[in-house]
Amino acid sequence: MPELPEVETVRRALAKEIVGKTIKEICIFYPKIIEDVEQFKQCMLNETIHSVDRRGKYLLIVLKHWTIVSHLRMSGKYFITDTNQVYSKHVHVMWTFHEGSILQYEDVRKFGRFIVLSNKDVIPYFEHKKLGVEPYFDTFSIERFKKDLQKKHQMIKVVLLNQHVVAGLGNIYVDEVLYQSRIHPMRVASDLNESEVEQLHYHIISIIQAAIQAGGTTIRDYSSLGEQGNYQTKLCVYGQTGKACLFCGHTIEKIIVGQRGTHICSHCQRMTN
Ligand SMILES: [Zn+2]
Secondary structure: OHHHHHHHHHHHHHHHHOOOOOEEEEEOOOHHHEEEEEEHHHHHHOOOOEEEEOOEEEEEEOOEEEEEEEEEEOOOEEEEEOOOOOOOEEEEEEEEEEEOEEEEEEOOOOOOOEEEEHHHHHHHHOOOOOOOEEEOOOOOOOOOOOHHHHOOOEEHHHHHOOOOOEEEOOOOHHHHHHOOOOOOOOOOHHOOOOHHHHHEEEEHHHHHHHHHOOOOOOOOOOOEOOOOOOHHHOOOOOOOOOOEEOOOOOEEEEEEEEEEEEEEEEOOOOOOO
């Protein structure tokens, strides 16, 4: 599943291709991925794309009055083509622009979703979902993070995955962040001491930044608009089972935490602080 750095990479590529363009035609081949097909068509036809934004792992295609929320889930991808020939048999939505190019949405597993919101409903929509803050220095405060974690009596990995405290991290980046912070993923969030929370806060921001700069992680053929990220070459623990820990040489293990495959160095990441 694409996480924040991969979605941000798609956002940047998509923005370059479609902002300022006006939608001439929309073809929908698999309506089930759209919450309200009629509204989706009506609000987009002959409208100009103002911006492409992002909240957590959600892409926001912003028009004058409406916003299309696009959640890529497992396998959603966008492609730009110059003919209206479908890119693959898994293309479910196709937008033709007056300016000529074609935007195609492909989703092999069909878990992606499109939701239409009026622009004023976008902030309340994410508030209702209890989506946490963006993991950037200017939005993600250490004081707030400390307070939030004190109230969470679940495992820290589960807390970071559920998006309510901080948005955008999935399985890959949570494993990387906890490893760099030397925190066992099964530690109870409210039990972390002040310096551990500070480490965690620092590594969340810096790893997400580094991954965005690398264009995200490309595994299982996930690529955006044909671009390939290269953060997979910088992963230290995720997918490194059997390799030596960079800090201590102990073997990286794979365990299950909250039903998710989880990579740790059990020597560096202890259950006690
Ligand atoms: Zn280690």
